[in-house]
Amino acid sequence: DIKGFAFDLDGVIADTARFHGESWHQTADEVGTNWTPELAESLKGISRMASLQMILDAGDHADDFSQADKEVLAEKKNHNYQQLISMLTEADILPGMKAFIQSAKAAGYKMSVASASKNAPMILDHLGLTSYFVGIVDPGTLTKGKPDPEIFVRAARVLNLDSEQVIGLEDSAAGIASINGAGETSLAIGNVTVLRSADLNFNSTAEVTLTSIEAKMK
Numbered sequence: 380d381i382k383g384f385a386f387d388l389d390g391v392i393a394d395t396a397r398f399h400g401e402s403w404h405q406t407a408d409e410v411g412t413n414w415t416p417e418l419a420e421s422l423k424g425i426s427r428m429a430s431l432q433m434i435l436d437a438g439d440h441a442d443d444f445s446q447a448d449k450e451v452l453a454e455k456k457n458h459n460y461q462q463l464i465s466m467l468t469e470a471d472i473l474p475g476m477k478a479f480i481q482s483a484k485a486a487g488y489k490m491s492v493a494s495a496s497k498n499a500p501m502i503l504d505h506l507g508l509t510s511y512f513v514g515i516v517d518p519g520t521l522t523k524g525k526p527d528p529e530i531f532v533r534a535a536r537v538l539n540l541d542s543e544q545v546i547g548l549e550d551s552a553a554g555i556a557s558i559n560g561a562g563e564t565s566l567a568i569g570n571v572t573v574l575r576s577a578d579l580n581f582n583s584t585a586e587v588t589l590t591s592i593e594a595k596m597k
């Protein structure tokens with residue numbers, strides 16, 4: 380039986396995936412990489428330094444950047460991103476997610492956060508949601524990021540549950556791969572074609588309720 384939920388943050392709870400996209404778009408322009416919807420999609424769920432490397436690899440100038448250059452670029456992206464999220468409020472919770480989190484809590488489910496973002500604790504505070512979660516996996520302590528299963532394995536451990544008792548919620552292909560690798564039930568929010576390896580698919584957060592999940596699990 381399902382006893383808990385492990386949530387991705389950006390694009391699942393918070394409407395912040397677009398801000399990551401906007402700030403990486405600026406980086407791509409700066410390093411001379413053509414920004415495409417496919418590149419934007421492939422960066423979802425990917426850690427800061429790995430995202431930067433993918434942007435450099437997608438262009439023709441990857442070899443022109445030293446480790447020090449990369450750290451400056453990543454720092455600059457994070458600075459731009461933090462400007463964009465500095466005004467976040469409860470209104471930036473994606474449709475239906477506050478109600479879903481509240482109903483899951485009321486029904487006795489345990490919840491944790493499995494986000495690759497080092498900004499996750501601050502964002503949850505801005506959204507007024509921190510108290511709903513048993514814990515937040517610290518991405519700084521991971522040896523491998525999504526699509527590796529490690530982060531969702533840790534998210535189940537935080538809940539003190541077995542993988543079969545956990546549903547992981549994700550908006551990225553890398554995240555769904557991580558959930559599947561961890562042996563949990565994967566719930567995808569977004570484009571079914573991109574997220575076809577998920578166990579359960581939803582077009583938008585507004586459709587995610589305990590009832591609709593139960594219906595799809597049958």
Ligand code: G6P
Binds near residue numbers: 389424430457496
């Ligand atoms: C999430 C987002 C990614 C982001 C990553 C690291 O997984 O989906 O777009 O690159 O977190 O975020 P950070 O805030 O630590 O740079």
Ligand code: MG
Binds near residue numbers: 389391396424
């Ligand atoms: Mg996400």
